[in-house]
Amino acid sequence: xxxxxxxxxxxxxxxxxxxxxxxxxxxxxxxxxxxxxxxxxxxxxxxxxxxxxxxxxxxxxxxxxxxxxxxxxxxxxxxxxxxxxxxxxxxxxxxxxxxxxxxxxxxxxxxxxxxxxxxxxxxxxxxxxxxxxxxxxxxxxxxxxxxxxxxxxxxxxxxxxxxxxxxxxxxxxxxxxxxxxxxxxxxxxxxxxxxxxxxxxxxxxxxxxxxxxxxxxxxxxxxxxxxxxxxxxxxxxxxxxxxxxxxxxxxxxxxxxxxxxxxxxxxxxxxxxxxxxxxxxxxxxxxxxxxxxxxxxxxxxxxxxxxxxxxxxxxxxxxxxxxxxxxxxxxxxxxxxxxxxxxxxxxxxxxxxxxxxxxxxxxxxxxxxxxxxxxxxxxxxxxxxxxxxxxxxxxxxxxxxxxxxxxxxxxxxxxxxxxxxxxxxxxxxxxxxxxxxxxxxxxxxxxxxxxxxxxxxxxxxxxxxxxxxxxxxxxxxxxxxxxxxxxxxxxxxxxxxxxxxxxxxxxxxxxxxxxxxxxxxxxxxxxxxxxxxxxxxxxxxxxxxxxxxxxxxxxxxxxxxxxxxx
Amino acid sequence: xxxxxxxxxxxxxxxxxxxxxxxxxxxxxxxxxxxxxxxxxxxxxxxxxxxxxxxxxxxxxxxxxxxxxxxxxxxxxxxxxxxxxxxxxxxxxxxxxxxxxxxxxxxxxxxxxxxxxxxxxxxxxxxxxxxxxxxxxxxxxxxxxxxxxxxxxxxxxxxxxxx
Ligand SMILES: Cc1ncc(C[n+]2csc(CCOP(=O)(O)OP(=O)(O)O)c2C)c(N)n1
Ligand SMILES: [Mg+2]
Numbered sequence: 001x002x003x004x005x006x007x008x009x010x011x012x013x014x015x016x017x018x019x020x021x022x023x024x025x026x027x028x029x030x031x032x033x034x035x036x037x038x039x040x041x042x043x044x045x046x047x048x049x050x051x052x053x054x055x056x057x058x059x060x061x062x063x064x065x066x067x068x069x070x071x072x073x074x075x076x077x078x079x080x081x082x083x084x085x086x087x088x089x090x091x092x093x094x095x096x097x098x099x100x101x102x103x104x105x106x107x108x109x110x111x112x113x114x115x116x117x118x119x120x121x122x123x124x125x126x127x128x129x130x131x132x133x134x135x136x137x138x139x140x141x142x143x144x145x146x147x148x149x150x151x152x153x154x155x156x157x158x159x160x161x162x163x164x165x166x167x168x169x170x171x172x173x174x175x176x177x178x179x180x181x182x183x184x185x186x187x188x189x190x191x192x193x194x195x196x197x198x199x200x201x202x203x204x205x206x207x208x209x210x211x212x213x214x215x216x217x218x219x220x221x222x223x224x225x226x227x228x229x230x231x232x233x234x235x236x237x238x239x240x241x242x243x244x245x246x247x248x249x250x251x252x253x254x255x256x257x258x259x260x261x262x263x264x265x266x267x268x269x270x271x272x273x274x275x276x277x278x279x280x281x282x283x284x285x286x287x288x289x290x291x292x293x294x295x296x297x298x299x300x301x302x303x304x305x306x307x308x309x310x311x312x313x314x315x316x317x318x319x320x321x322x323x324x325x326x327x328x329x330x331x332x333x334x335x336x337x338x339x340x341x342x343x344x345x346x347x348x349x350x351x352x353x354x355x356x357x358x359x360x361x362x363x364x365x366x367x368x369x370x371x372x373x374x375x376x377x378x379x380x381x382x383x384x385x386x387x388x389x390x391x392x393x394x395x396x397x398x399x400x401x402x403x404x405x406x407x408x409x410x411x412x413x414x415x416x417x418x419x420x421x422x423x424x425x426x427x428x429x430x431x432x433x434x435x436x437x438x439x440x441x442x443x444x445x446x447x448x449x450x451x452x453x454x455x456x457x458x459x460x461x462x463x464x465x466x467x468x469x470x471x472x473x474x475x476x477x478x479x480x481x482x483x484x485x486x487x488x489x490x491x492x493x494x495x496x497x498x499x500x501x502x503x504x505x506x507x508x509x510x511x512x513x514x515x516x517x518x519x520x521x522x523x524x525x526x527x528x529x530x531x532x533x534x535x536x537x538x539x540x541x542x543x544x545x546x547x548x549x550x551x552x553x554x555x556x557x558x559x560x561x562x563x564x565x566x
Numbered sequence: 567x568x569x570x571x572x573x574x575x576x577x578x579x580x581x582x583x584x585x586x587x588x589x590x591x592x593x594x595x596x597x598x599x600x601x602x603x604x605x606x607x608x609x610x611x612x613x614x615x616x617x618x619x620x621x622x623x624x625x626x627x628x629x630x631x632x633x634x635x636x637x638x639x640x641x642x643x644x645x646x647x648x649x650x651x652x653x654x655x656x657x658x659x660x661x662x663x664x665x666x667x668x669x670x671x672x673x674x675x676x677x678x679x680x681x682x683x684x685x686x687x688x689x690x691x692x693x694x695x696x697x698x699x700x701x702x703x704x705x706x707x708x709x710x711x712x713x714x715x716x717x718x719x720x721x722x723x724x725x726x727x728x729x
Contacts, residue, residue, distance in 0.1 A: 122584060123591050127634045130579065147634060181576060181637040305628040308621065 005134040006035040006165040009098065012141035014041050015173045018069050020060060020434050021045070022053035026073020027113060028100030031165040045434055045463055048455035050077050052427035054084020054097065055453070059428030061093050062414045063389055064435045065218060067148050068095040074102055075113030078159075079120065083421060085155050086124040090418025091239060092216055094153035096144050097125075103163040104132055118159055126154030134167035142177045151184025152303040153216055184302060188319030188327055196274070196298050196315055197331040200230070201338050203272035205294075205349045208232050209255065212239025212417065213277015213301060213321050220244065220410040222325035223276065229332055231343060232274075233353055235263040237284055239417040240277070242407040252353065253362065256284040257553045258399040262356035264559040269352065270295045277301060277321045280310040281418070290558040300324045360551065360564055362403045370544040371520050373397060373472045376527075377404040380442065380470065383527050388440040389414065389432045393425035393449035396478040399549040401444050423452025426469060430456055433465040440468070440531070447473040447497060457510035460536040468530055471503055471540045474547070482548050486563075507538040518542035568597065569623050570649060570719045572640040573612040573630055574727065577603060581635045585612065588633065594618065594626050598716025609637070613718045615694075640727060647719040653697045654679070655688045658708030667707060674700045685710065 003011070009032060013021065020043045025033045036044055047053035050072040057068030068088075072081050078099040088095050102111040118130050127147050129140045137160075144156040200206060214223050220243045227234050227250055234244045235252040244251055255263035264286075267273065273295045278284070285291040288310060296314040299307045300321055307316045317324050364374040377400050380390075390405060391414040392398040398415060407413050414432060416424040429443035450471050460467050474481075477495040484492050507514030513533050515526045523541065530537040551562040575581045582601060589596050597615040604611045616626060623641065630639045642649075659667045660683075667686050671678060674696065680687035690700050694717050701712070721727065 118580065119583065122580070122587055179634060182634045303632070305625065305632055309625060 001171065002168045003171045004031070004035070004166055004168050005137055005160070006032040008134070008137045008169070008171050009141065009160065009165070010035055010039050010042065011171055012138055012173060013069060016067065016141070016145045018042060018067070021069040021071055022047055022056040022060075022431065023071030023098075024050050024053055024073065024077055026077050026100060028074040028102060028162045029071060029077075029165075031162065032071070032100070032160075043434075045459065047427065047430070047459050049453065050080035051083050051423065052430070052453045052456045052459070054081045054095075055087065055421075055424050055427035056431035056434065057095050057097075058084060058088045058093050059391055059414050059431030060435045061088075061095055061431075062428070063411055063432035065411065066094075067145055068093070068431065069098070070095065071098045072100070073113070074100045074117070075115050078115055078117040082120060082124070083423075085121055085157065087416050087419045087421040087424060088155040089124045089126070091212060091416065092153050093155065094148040095155040096148050097155060097157045099157060099159050100165075101130070101159045101161040104161045105163070107161065117157065121157050124155075125157050128157040128159065130159045131161070131164055134164050134169045137164070138171065138173050139177070142174050143179060146177050147179070147182065151182075151186070152213075185304070185318050186302065186320040186323060188300070188317045188324035190327065192315060192317045193324060193327045193331055196300075196317060197328055197335060199272060199296060199298060199315060200232075200274065200332075201335060201342050204345050205266075205269055205271040205352075206232055206274065206346065207252075207266045207270045207272070208234045208274045208276060209267065209278055210234060210236040210240040210243050210276050211278025212237065214240055214243040215410045217277060217302070217321040218410070219277070219322035219325050222322055222329060224248075226325055226329050226332065229329065230339070231346065231350070233266055233350070235259070235266065237278055237281070237417070238402055238415060241402060241413045242410045245408040246406045247408050252357075254402050255559075257286070257555075258403065258549050258551065259553075260362050260403075261360035261551055261562060261564065262353055264553065264562060265356045266353055267292050267295075268558070268560040273297045275299045275301075276325065279306045282310075285310065286553045286557055286559040286561075364547075367544060368520060371518060371523060371541050373400050373474075373541070373543045373547055374404045375520065376470070376472060376523055376541050376543070377401055377444070379523055379527055380444070381405045383524070383531060384442060385440045388412065388442055389429070389436065391415070391425045391429035391432060391441070391443040393443070393445040394420045394422045394479075395446040395449060396474070396482060396547075396549050397444050397446045397472040399479075400472070403549075422449035424449075426450060426453050426467070427456050429467045429469075430460060430465055433460075433467050434463070437465075441466075442468045442470060444470045444472065446478060447471055447475060447501070448477045451501070454506070457507065457512055457536065461511045465536065466534060467536050469536065469538045471538060473503070473540050473542050474545045475500060476545060479549070481546075485546070485548070486552075487554070503538050503540040512536040512538060514538045514540070516540040516542070567619065568615060568617050570642040570647060570717060571614045571616060571627065571630070572642060572647075572719055572727070573614060573636055574604070574638040575610050575612060576635040576637065577608050577610045578635055581610070582612075584633055584635060585614075585630070588629055589616075592625070592629065594622065598714070600716045600718055613716070615717050638727060640721065642719050642721070647721050649693055649717045649719045650691060651694045651697050651717045652689065652691045652715045653701070654713045655690065655701065655704060655709065656711040657686055657688065657704050658684065658710055659686045660684055663707050667704070670700065670703050676700060
């Protein structure tokens with residue numbers, strides 16, 4: 001049957017199993033929206049800003065593991081998606097972004113609402129496509145989804161001119177696709193795996209360093225099995241939180257700039273680091289020259305470019321982390337005869353780690369007069385469901401969440417790690433809630449970042465998405481203020497938010513519910529009321545204003561040079 | 567150290583931009599870059615001359631391989647390829663220097679492709695080192711204009727790039 005390009009695009013989405021899209025209409029996608037009007041198989045959610053729509057697709061993808069889909073019109077609609085695309089790119093999130101484009105005959109003429117979105121997004125997409133012929137839509141969409149979700153995932157943008165949406169052709173969706181320049185290497189080399197296990201069993205001070213790749217690769221079970229089998233201490237990055245249960249005694253928590261003392265000390269003293277789906281980011285390694293000076297490094301990653309980019313590697317294993325970890329489990333099982341010796345060899349290492357844990361646990365000073373942000377996070381963990389999804393914004397509250405909310409399951413923390421995008425939390429939570437209407441979805445935000453996409457309250461109310469918005473209000477751009485306090489003699493240049501906002505009234509203006517308190521004694525009550533309310537809620541906690549995130553490795557310092565209390 | 571890399575790419579819109587923005591975005595050097603279609607339909611070949619230590623070269627080849635439109639990356643480090651380059655050179659040539667220019671052209675087996683009473687335009691082909699050498703000799707005589715193609719390279723031996 002002949003269909004127009006717009007309809008073909010929707011049929012492609014359906015074939016790819018897309019049930020929800022986040023999009024915003026405009027002149028160059030009006031034909032697509034006209035087809036959508038009668039297309040019942042896809043739910044369309046209208047955000048109040050294309051940036052938020054893109055973050056929502058990202059939150060949907062992180063929470064489900066499926067490809068998130070966003071739509072925007074050409075020109076300003078397309079440029080509004082760029083922050084969302086770059087955020088997803090830095091954290092390797094599978095997404096397909098569809099932008100309208102001016103008719104092919106006008107491309108390059110500075111037509112109304114024309115931008116070169118292909119050029120603009122080239123460095124922040126895994127790949128992008130301009131579709132010039134209606135006959136190419138099906139193949140390109142098939143490729144776009146395949147590229148987005150396979151190998152190291154990432155966002156793919158498809159630019160679709162208006163005339164191509166109108167043109168007609170026969171719709172045939174290809175069963176398979178072959179891209180000769182794209183063949184991700186998914187299976188780990190067996191000999192490398194053998195060597196890795198041999199190195200591991202010969203180690204005395206091993207640490208497993210886990211990144212977001214384990215979450216993206218759905219390899220938490222394998223990781224947990226391997227770690228428990230050999231009693232390996234595990235530390236995760238921000239992106240890796242949830243990949244290994246933090247309530248397991250083998251967990252060291254998060255490492256890096258605001259990581260746990262024991263995690264950073266373990267890295268510094270380790271003689272063997274097994275990096276799994278992690279990329280040795282500067283926020284994790286601290287000063288590279290003094291990073292893990294005694295350790296041999298085994299690096300497992302699906303993306304060869306991650307390996308040896310920042311640090312030397314003794315044994316690289318390119319492959320899907322799930323496959324490689326499963327093979328390592330088998331290999332370790334074969335070497336069972338060595339298990340007792342290995343356990344004995346690392347016994348004193350476990351004692352060292354226990355010592356560091358006891359010496360400087362992640363902690364804070366409680367107060368009876370001011371709300372401590374860490375206390376709010378602990379209460380949220382205590383009172384929320386075990387499978388609650390937490391989306392954070394970016395700043396101090398993000399780090400307190402990482403430190404004090406115990407993440408025990410994968411895909412329960414959604415946070416912009418690589419790009420550090422303020423304004424991410426609320427729309428990402430919206431996307432996760434759209435995917436899981438029945439689960440508890442909480443976003444933990446600062447008073448600064450929450451105002452970068454606050455308009456999405458309207459989307460939440462309209463679509464009955466009962467996201468719980470927690471605002472840790474210090475009336476500061478707190479994270480920047482902390483740096484100014486520590487490194488710029490308290491010159492608080494442009495970080496005080498002077499104007500106090502009435503967040504309760506703001507919630508009410510959108511038809512949501514608002515709570516606010518500055519009293520520690522009311523924290524529990526408000527969280528309970530907020531969770532109980534069936535719709536979207538803002539819970540504002542006016543916190544101790546100059547509370548700092550500690551410990552901290554100052555930028556450029558070594559991991560073992562942590563500021564523990566300042 | 568200088569490296570010559572050959573890159574087989576899909577002959578698609580934007581490929582050159584992807585490659586060049588990869589180099590600029592990651593701070594890799596490009597000494598020269600050439601691109602043209604090959605004997606195979608839909609396939610173009612780039613020759614990129616770049617500089618950097620072993621680690622940088624490894625990152626460059628990995629990052630190139632990661633681009634979806636790139637089919638194969640060949641690193642020609644270590645004399646495993648034949649390299650050629652062409653230069654067009656306009657030199658001042660008056661009175662006594664006219665004979666000197668002709669001598670140099672002859673020695674390097676270059677060609678005169680345009681003549682005026684005051685100048686010669688020379689076409690020189692050879693390894694990049696040979697081009698450097700002829701330019702070295704022509705420079706003192708008055709080098710008015712120079713165009714170089716940048717190197718192209720092909721592997722030695724009987725095998726093609728597919729093996
Ligand atoms: C879009 C964007 N702009 C600026 C920054 C720089 N930045 C990082 S944290 C931060 C402060 C955030 O303040 P707030 O949202 O109130 O959170 P808090 O740190 O106070 O918890 C700023 C400005 C950023 N990460 N993202
Ligand atoms: Mg703040």
